[in-house]
Amino acid sequence: MKKLPISLFVVFICLTSSMANAQTQTSTTKTELKAEEILARKEKKDIDARLQAEKKANRIALRKLKGAEVSDRSKSSFSADFKGATDVSWSRSATFDEVSFVQNGIKTTAYYDYDSNLVGTTADKTINDLPADALKEINRYYKDYKIERVFLFDDNEANDTDMLLYGTQFEDADHYFVEVSNGMRRVVLMVGMNGEVSYFTKL
Numbered sequence: 001m002k003k004l005p006i007s008l009f010v011v012f013i014c015l016t017s018s019m020a021n022a023q024t025q026t027s028t029t030k031t032e033l034k035a036e037e038i039l040a041r042k043e044k045k046d047i048d049a050r051l052q053a054e055k056k057a058n059r060i061a062l063r064k065l066k067g068a069e070v071s072d073r074s075k076s077s078f079s080a081d082f083k084g085a086t087d088v089s090w091s092r093s094a095t096f097d098e099v100s101f102v103q104n105g106i107k108t109t110a111y112y113d114y115d116s117n118l119v120g121t122t123a124d125k126t127i128n129d130l131p132a133d134a135l136k137e138i139n140r141y142y143k144d145y146k147i148e149r150v151f152l153f154d155d156n157e158a159n160d161t162d163m164l165l166y167g168t169q170f171e172d173a174d175h176y177f178v179e180v181s182n183g184m185r186r187v188v189l190m191v192g193m194n195g196e197v198s199y200f201t202k203l
Contacts, residue, residue, distance in 0.1 A: 039141055043187075043199035050170075050198065062095045062164060063114040070097045073116035081118055082110065095164055113161045120155040120163055120172065130176055133195030138178065141197075142189075145180035152176050166201045179203065 065071075070090045074097035078085075085101040092098070096119065097112040111119040127135060127147055138147070153163060155172045162172050166188055176191035177200065186203040 035144075042141060046198040062162065062169065064094050065092060065097070065114060068092060070099075071112070071116050074099075074112040077112060077116050077118060078110060111163065113159065117159045117161070118156045119159055119161050120153055122151050122153050122165075122177075125150045125152050125176065127178075130178070130191060131193070131195035134176070134191045134197050137195075137197045138180070138189065138191075142180050142182075142187075145182045145187075147178060148181050148186075149179040150176060166203070168201050170200075 070092050078099050082103055085103045088099060088101045090099050098109055100109045106123050108121050108123045110121045113119050127150055153175050155174050162169050174193050178189040178191060180187055180189060188200040188203060190198050190200040
């Protein structure tokens with residue numbers, strides 16, 4: 001006779017435990033969804049702000065290069081701009097003559113425009129090179145993401161031609177670019193020299 005109440009008690013405990021686990025999982029899922037919604041809103045705000053800035057700015061349209069061969073003028077400009085460069089390798093995109101090289105032990109890529117003038121360079125960096133405020137913001141809004149790559153775009157202030165990275169044109173100014181991924185989603189963040197972080201594009 002005593003076995004029946006004990007069995008009912010055990011079943012009751014198991015059901016209560018299962019319901020508690022289900023509530024915990026639901027609560028965790030809701031928290032994750034809320035974090036994703038906040039992140040999506042922030043990214044949309046960043047995109048809208050950048051689009052507004054692009055409309056207001058007097059932009060110089062990127063001129064497409066003709067032909068597939070790198071310009072001899074670009075090569076001459078490079079030789080004058082980067083004396084002592086090693087491991088030099090040229091290619092041509094739709095808008096730039098691009099040259100990868102090593103200088104002072106740093107792997108760098110330089111971009112030359114239609115008129116064979118230097119637009120700027122990119123060089124690999126680490127998370128330690130990022131402004132401290134930027135790193136805090138990335139860790140806050142992208143805490144479930146892994147930083148995969150950091151590089152610096154160093155603008156040539158003497159040339160007003162805008163830069164094009166990841167298929168997206170942006171105002172010529174020095175910026176860090178940070179590629180982050182959570183296994184399912186990869187995005188690129190743009191970081192100003194003052195530490196301001198904004199969404200740039202998705203990969």
